[in-house]
Amino acid sequence: MKVPLLDLVAQHQTIRDEMMAAVTRVFDTQQFVMGAGVEEFEREIAAYCQVKHAIGCASGSDALLLALLVLGVGEGDEVITTAYTFFATTSAITRLGARPVYVDIAYDDFNLNVERLAQAITPKTKAILPVHLYGQCARMDVILEAARRHNLPVVEDAAQAIGADFQGQRAGTMGVIGCFSFFPSKNLGAAGDGGLLTTNDDALAAQLRMLRVHGMEPKYYHQVVGINSRLDALQAAVLRVKLQHLEDWTIARQRNAERYGQLFSAAGLAEVVTPKVHADCRHIFHQYTIRAQRRDELKAFLQKADIGTEVYYPVPLHLQECFAFLGHRSGDFPETERAAQECLSLPIYPELTAEQQQYVVSKIVEFYQS
Numbered sequence: 001m002k003v004p005l006l007d008l009v010a011q012h013q014t015i016r017d018e019m020m021a022a023v024t025r026v027f028d029t030q031q032f033v034m035g036a037g038v039e040e041f042e043r044e045i046a047a048y049c050q051v052k053h054a055i056g057c058a059s060g061s062d063a064l065l066l067a068l069l070v071l072g073v074g075e076g077d078e079v080i081t082t083a084y085t086f087f088a089t090t091s092a093i094t095r096l097g098a099r100p101v102y103v104d105i106a107y108d109d110f111n112l113n114v115e116r117l118a119q120a121i122t123p124k125t126k127a128i129l130p131v132h133l134y135g136q137c138a139r140m141d142v143i144l145e146a147a148r149r150h151n152l153p154v155v156e157d158a159a160q161a162i163g164a165d166f167q168g169q170r171a172g173t174m175g176v177i178g179c180f181s182f183f184p185s186k187n188l189g190a191a192g193d194g195g196l197l198t199t200n201d202d203a204l205a206a207q208l209r210m211l212r213v214h215g216m217e218p219k220y221y222h223q224v225v226g227i228n229s230r231l232d233a234l235q236a237a238v239l240r241v242k243l244q245h246l247e248d249w250t251i252a253r254q255r256n257a258e259r260y261g262q263l264f265s266a267a268g269l270a271e272v273v274t275p276k277v278h279a280d281c282r283h284i285f286h287q288y289t290i291r292a293q294r295r296d297e298l299k300a301f302l303q304k305a306d307i308g309t310e311v312y313y314p315v316p317l318h319l320q321e322c323f324a325f326l327g328h329r330s331g332d333f334p335e336t337e338r339a340a341q342e343c344l345s346l347p348i349y350p351e352l353t354a355e356q357q358q359y360v361v362s363k364i365v366e367f368y369q370s
């Protein structure tokens, strides 16, 4: 048996005809940048995300950059965030000349530990940038309360959390701006790069729409210096087809997570910790990430058994070479560093079968019992 980490070819087979028809329609119009298809996608995704405005852009990384740009983050500012995330969460901050101030993560959900948030806030703090890692929201009630007390905007990195809820609220709608990615391997993936900003604030939405087209409004009149970060019409067409299936795919991911939970609890392995889902969260399982003893050996063993796994992320951002100027050392964020040693993401994609999951868990049992 073979179990890839993700099987986008299998997914494409289920929607191939709709997809090719949608792509053909774009080619027939020869309108490739922005346009009616992008606007329709923005309306549909805004409804799905339960937010007033959705603004397409070129990538999740650009969404983060645009969000901080519109909030005026710059030289000398601090942005509170986590070091246990994809690179782009921090690079958006440093690119604008601001400094990331890291808060260690919580053991149970890999997200920013809100008990440590208050002590990170200084007079230089300009924004708080939590990440909803693996598809489960950070503890937004505490984050929003701290932000309100200090009059700070919250930007949500919801790149892995489309359709996730926290206490009944959708990811990307609780802070002033939400940032999403349509990188092909995300739960809603384009046929290339794409990204999205969400906000309920009319003025911010208007500014973001301007910033993504070089700060241009009207045509060839530039009030501010923006960037070129548009969503292609082709990507919007692809995403509109997939959006119709997203809810079903999410439910399939949740069903698979539940099945892993049953299989692991039946196996009773002391060496594996399965993901915790908070009772007030809708986890959309972008990743199903366990903590595993002898993680690297386990990963190699599973690889030999044709089971794809991945480590998200092996090097926390405070220890990356390019951020050495921040002056952090190993040991600064113990839970972050521990997670980087222990975490292992297993296949959780919607098309995964029960037999494949049994095979994955049986191989993990075999590894620890031999």
Ligand SMILES: *Cc1c(COP(=O)(O)O)cnc(C)c1O
Residues within 6 Å of the ligand: 059, 060, 061, 062, 085, 086, 088, 089, 131, 157, 159, 160, 180, 181, 182, 183, 193, 194, 195
């Ligand atoms: C994928 C991802 C991004 C970046 O998105 P791109 O579309 O690849 O630029 C940012 N943050 C997190 C947490 C991500 O998972």
